[in-house]
Amino acid sequence: MLFTSYEFIGFAMLLLIAYYCCPKKYQWVLLLMFSCAFYYIAGPVYLIYIFITIITTYFAACMIEKNADRQSEYLKIHKAEMSKEEKKSYKLHEKHIRAGWKIGCIVINIGILAVVKYADFLIDNANSILTSFGYTGKLSFASLALPLGISFYTLQAIGYLIDVYRGTVRAERNLFKFALFISFFPQLIQGPISRFDSLSKTLYSGHTFDIKTVSYGLQRVLWGFFKKVVIADRILAGVQTIIGDIQTYNGAYAFVGMIFYTIELYADFTGGIDITIGIAQSLGITVQENFIRPYFSKSLKEYWRRWHISMCNWFRDYIFYPVSSSRLIQKVSKFSRKKFSAAIGKHLPIYISSFVVWFATGIWHGASWNFIVWGLANWFVLMVSEELEPVYLRFHNRFHLNTNFLYRLYLIGRTVMLVCCLNMFDCYSSVSDTLTAFGSMFTASNWHIIWDGALLNIGLTMADYCILLAGIILLIAVSAAGRSGGVRDKISMKPYPVRLCIWFGLFLIVIIMGAYGVGYDASQFIYNRF
Amino acid sequence: MEELLRILSDLHPDVDFETQENLIDDMILDSFDIVTLISEISESFDVTISAEHIIPENFNSAKAMYELIQKLEDEE
Numbered sequence: 001m002l003f004t005s006y007e008f009i010g011f012a013m014l015l016l017i018a019y020y021c022c023p024k025k026y027q028w029v030l031l032l033m034f035s036c037a038f039y040y041i042a043g044p045v046y047l048i049y050i051f052i053t054i055i056t057t058y059f060a061a062c063m064i065e066k067n068a069d070r071q072s073e074y075l076k077i078h079k080a081e082m083s084k085e086e087k088k089s090y091k092l093h094e095k096h097i098r099a100g101w102k103i104g105c106i107v108i109n110i111g112i113l114a115v116v117k118y119a120d121f122l123i124d125n126a127n128s129i130l131t132s133f134g135y136t137g138k139l140s141f142a143s144l145a146l147p148l149g150i151s152f153y154t155l156q157a158i159g160y161l162i163d164v165y166r167g168t169v170r171a172e173r174n175l176f177k178f179a180l181f182i183s184f185f186p187q188l189i190q191g192p193i194s195r196f197d198s199l200s201k202t203l204y205s206g207h208t209f210d211i212k213t214v215s216y217g218l219q220r221v222l223w224g225f226f227k228k229v230v231i232a233d234r235i236l237a238g239v240q241t242i243i244g245d246i247q248t249y250n251g252a253y254a255f256v257g258m259i260f261y262t263i264e265l266y267a268d269f270t271g272g273i274d275i276t277i278g279i280a281q282s283l284g285i286t287v288q289e290n291f292i293r294p295y296f297s298k299s300l301k302e303y304w305r306r307w308h309i310s311m312c313n314w315f316r317d318y319i320f321y322p323v324s325s326s327r328l329i330q331k332v333s334k335f336s337r338k339k340f341s342a343a344i345g346k347h348l349p350i351y352i353s354s355f356v357v358w359f360a361t362g363i364w365h366g367a368s369w370n371f372i373v374w375g376l377a378n379w380f381v382l383m384v385s386e387e388l389e390p391v392y393l394r395f396h397n398r399f400h401l402n403t404n405f406l407y408r409l410y411l412i413g414r415t416v417m418l419v420c421c422l423n424m425f426d427c428y429s430s431v432s433d434t435l436t437a438f439g440s441m442f443t444a445s446n447w448h449i450i451w452d453g454a455l456l457n458i459g460l461t462m463a464d465y466c467i468l469l470a471g472i473i474l475l476i477a478v479s480a481a482g483r484s485g486g487v488r489d490k491i492s493m494k495p496y497p498v499r500l501c502i503w504f505g506l507f508l509i510v511i512i513m514g515a516y517g518v519g520y521d522a523s524q525f526i527y528n529r530f
Numbered sequence: 531m532e533e534l535l536r537i538l539s540d541l542h543p544d545v546d547f548e549t550q551e552n553l554i555d556d557m558i559l560d561s562f563d564i565v566t567l568i569s570e571i572s573e574s575f576d577v578t579i580s581a582e583h584i585i586p587e588n589f590n591s592a593k594a595m596y597e598l599i600q601k602l603e604d605e606e
Contacts, residue, residue: 088605166581166582167582168582168585305557316561317581320561320565321561321564321565321584322580322581324565324568325565325578325580325581325584327578330568330569330572330578333572333573334572334573337573345569345573346570347566349566349568349569350562350565350566386562
């Protein structure tokens with residue numbers, strides 16, 4: 001059941017009515033039932049996978065917390081009779097027990113993800129190696145179906161477990177409440193990857209019907225639908241035509257495809273997240289924001305602080321920091337300081353841990369080389385920018401350009417183009433196709449297609465272009481207006497007839513200008529496949 | 531404290547670390563800065579800062595960082 005399907009709209013409406021008719025004490029139970037139903041409809045077998053994640057994480061977190069509580073109790077009682085060394089040794093011993101639970105649970109859950117998501121990728125690579133050594137036999141593919149949302153809920157469960165291990169959150173002792181945290185259906189398909197301390201504040205508490213909260217939530221859902229069906233699904237036809245035939249659609253077509261794909265990805269993913277946050281908000285539940293106007297960023301580093309924030313924060317807190325602060329990396333850093341220079345020793349932990357993070361980010365997005373190369377290309381650009389930072393600083397100080405509007409506009413444009421280029425690895429689904437298409441842009445002699453009407457033959461009509469242009473202008477305008485406060489707050493202060501015109505107008509636009517009709521497949525939110 | 535302030539001002543000469551109390555929340559220090567700080571602190575104070583210590587409360591001000599260093603020195 002997909003967000004833009006009639007079934008889903010009916011499902012969400014039914015929940016909304018039942019939720020506010022239900023006693024507040026049992027609202028979270030109703031949410032759990034609807035979440036299980038949502039997952040069951042997606043595929044009954046998938047329930048087994050999510051059930052294993054829920055049980056193992058719940059149990060491991062409870063055991064970790066029990067151990068930590070027992071340690072505190074023991075130290076409190078025996079504080080006077082223990083020496084500093086004895087205390088240290090006792091703490092270390094108990095910490096190893098807790099680490100055992102943590103690692104065991106992570107191995108099980110990452111193991112499940114690895115088998116269902118990466119088995120065929122590994123088999124494919126093994127076959128290539130065997131062939132290169134002259135073996136004719138081939139390993140057969142496992143062809144396992146990828147359970148809905150497994151990449152997202154696995155990270156969410158591991159994040160929770162590590163937070164309990166670090167003592168930053170208390171373990172949830174009610175299994176069913178914990179099950180709801182993992183399976184909460186609006187965020188199951190494409191995130192955000194919520195933190196327990198943030199989501200649990202509103203997930204389990206009862207909510208009274210509040211017209212403002214519900215209408216704000218539904219307005220956000222409508223805005224998400226606008227992005228998805230009016231922009232993303234409309235431009236999709238053009239993207240598919242261009243990437244489907246790289247020999248015909250090369251050069252300037254590749255450039256157009258690159259820009260179109262970035263627009264599609266933005267509208268599709270942020271639209272999906274708007275629907276998620278909007279549904280949760282209409283139920284009185286706060287789900288964290290996942291984007292802060294990413295295409296207003298002035299550097300790639302800033303872009304990654306504003307795009308898919310929950311995923312970036314997850315990789316930062318649970319991979320980047322642990323790797324960079326590990327004893328091994330710190331030893332390497334100290335060694336480099338002595339053998340080479342202080343600067344190298346200082347930067348080495350950043351280079352190594354960023355490499356690990358971007359490799360993991362790449363492979364998390366998909367089991368293929370194009371995602372790995374996409375991740376490592378991001379890493380490379382970020383590291384080069386980091387090294388050039390002092391040069392930029394000297395340049396800015398010399399020419400005082402940082403406050404110049406045109407220069408800032410140039411920086412934003414440069415970042416957008418950089419992200420567009422990097423997104424090509426994701427768009428073409430093959431490293432060689434990406435490089436071919438990218439290279440063709442620099443040798444192209446077909447730039448005339450941009451004005452001679454050829455772009456009307458890639459599955460988009462003049463009406464499509466007009467709708468897309470108007471839609472993108474609206475997107476940029478709303479995004480820019482959001483810089484000085486909530487857009488819905490601003491609209492809510494307008495007179496009633498104006499508000500009615502805005503929201504009813506948007507509703508009509510979604511109904512009339514959405515990309516529906518024969519051949520339309522509402523199913524494919526890009527981030528579903530990750 | 532002077533040593534810590536020296537490390538911090540090497541990192542961002544333009545920031546007044548004696549008065550700033552929201553270094554993480556206001557995004558004055560980013561993740562790369564934190565990693566650089568961990569290496570520098572480890573080198574200068576001979577303490578080990580692990581991932582579980584990397585939370586905003588421990589890095590929001592020079593004072594909070596110094597308290598963390600003292601706590602780790604006591605433990606080690």
